[in-house]
Amino acid sequence: MTRRSRSFVLTLTLALLSPGCTSNPPQHKAGLRTAVAAPPASGIARQMPAPSAMQATAAPVIPASKPLSEPVGPYRATRVLGDYAGYDAVDQFIDRMAARHGFTREYLNGLFSQVSRKDWTLNYMARQAGAAASPRPGAWTRYRAQFLTEAHIAGGAAFWNRHAEALRRASERYGVPPEYIIGIMGVETIYGRNLGSHRIVDALTTLAFDYPRRGDYFAEELENFLIMTREEGIDPTEPVGSFAGAMGLGQFMPGSFLKWAVDFNRDGRRDLWEADDAVGSIANYFAQHGWRSGEPVVTRAVVTGSAVESLESGYDAQYSLAELQRYGIQPADHCPDGQRVRLLRLRAAQGDEYWLGHENFYVITRYNHSTHYAMAVHELAQAVRARYLRG
Numbered sequence: 392m393t394r395r396s397r398s399f400v401l402t403l404t405l406a407l408l409s410p411g412c413t414s415n416p417p418q419h420k421a422g423l424r425t426a427v428a429a430p431p432a433s434g435i436a437r438q439m440p441a442p443s444a445m446q447a448t449a450a451p452v453i454p455a456s457k458p459l460s461e462p463v464g465p466y467r468a469t470r471v472l473g474d475y476a477g478y479d480a481v482d483q484f485i486d487r488m489a490a491r492h493g494f495t496r497e498y499l500n501g502l503f504s505q506v507s508r509k510d511w512t513l514n515y516m517a518r519q520a521g522a523a524a525s526p527r528p529g530a531w532t533r534y535r536a537q538f539l540t541e542a543h544i545a546g547g548a549a550f551w552n553r554h555a556e557a558l559r560r561a562s563e564r565y566g567v568p569p570e571y572i573i574g575i576m577g578v579e580t581i582y583g584r585n586l587g588s589h590r591i592v593d594a595l596t597t598l599a600f601d602y603p604r605r606g607d608y609f610a611e612e613l614e615n616f617l618i619m620t621r622e623e624g625i626d627p628t629e630p631v632g633s634f635a636g637a638m639g640l641g642q643f644m645p646g647s648f649l650k651w652a653v654d655f656n657r658d659g660r661r662d663l664w665e666a667d668d669a670v671g672s673i674a675n676y677f678a679q680h681g682w683r684s685g686e687p688v689v690t691r692a693v694v695t696g697s698a699v700e701s702l703e704s705g706y707d708a709q710y711s712l713a714e715l716q717r718y719g720i721q722p723a724d725h726c727p728d729g730q731r732v733r734l735l736r737l738r739a740a741q742g743d744e745y746w747l748g749h750e751n752f753y754v755i756t757r758y759n760h761s762t763h764y765a766m767a768v769h770e771l772a773q774a775v776r777a778r779y780l781r782g
């Protein structure tokens with residue numbers, strides 16, 4: 392049996408089982424999930440100008456617990472017309488969506504006939520691919536200045552005041568302090584001010600079929616997006632967001648939406664453009680990635696001598712405190728006992744700064760694989776907290 396026909400049988404089995412099993416979801420869910428390979432998605436986040444949750448792996452998440460609902464929108468065609476006419480890869484993608492998820496080809500042909508190829512995005516991605524990888528002196532100071540602005544800090548304190556109840560509830564349920572939830576939204580979108588205006592279906596289709604370097608990743612996100620819009624009853628041409636397909640206040644990619652978004656205001660929908668759902672979803676994302684309630688994020692390091700320069704640094708570079716001590720590196724404050732830390736070097740305008748990143752720092756990098764990103768979230772969180780408490 393081919394993979395496609397096997398998927399079709401599984402989908403059919405699922406569709407037949409679902410109606411009578413609402414109180415006991417079928418046990419096929421896990422098997423279906425693992426039937427789809429998840430490619431690594433690292434690397435691209437560092438090349439993005441605006442941070443986003445696109446680091447999350449794009450393994451399609453198959454909604455086994457709900458019966459299939461009808462996709463939304465008046466789309467119907469016998470073949471794809473427009474920008475994506477004649478793309479074999481698009482036709483194959485449509486075949487896969489039909490076999491694996493029960494979409495009709497007529498609907499998807501009609502939908503993809505409405506999609507625009509975004510040449511601006513392709514040109515931008517091509518330029519980014521050649522960008523320098525290692526930070527130059529002063530890089531951290533320049534990066535930080537984009538996010539530690541008055542608009543970010545005052546806006547964060549105002550957001551906290553406006554949404555105090557949801558933030559308190561999320562903090563209690565998931566163990567994540569409000570200021571870190573706010574820090575993510577501040578860095579990502581300035582609390583909804585910069586949500587992006589690119590149609591998600593255009594962004595993901597363009598990157599899936601015209602950007603070979605990461606085409607597989609974006610094709611899986613496109614698959615997740617179509618599942619998401621069907622589950623949530625949204626016309627796929629409606630959602631807008633970043634040029635790379637990230638959505639809402641926290642800029643979730645569709646795969647992250649399916650796995651970690653929550654209906655935190657309990658209105659029956661997961662809507663990441665709505666503040667309460669965004670707050671709960673970001674807190675859930677952190678909790679599911681191992682946030683440790685009550686533990687610190689970073690500790691400043693005091694460095695003696697120059698041996699530190701021979702050590703690898705970055706959010707993946709882990710050491711024990713004893714190892715670091717041999718290289719002249721000590722924490723400036725008390726650190727949690729017995730834990731390994733990550734040695735972080737930030738290239739500030741006044742010289743390099745060294746910090747020790749704890750587990751919670753690493754959790755922030757799961758949102759975007761970047762030391763600069765996680766440090767900006769941390770510093771903004773602290774600045775917003777100070778402003779909020781000042782009143």
Ligand SMILES: [Ca+2]
Binds near residue numbers: 656657
């Ligand atoms: Ca909701």
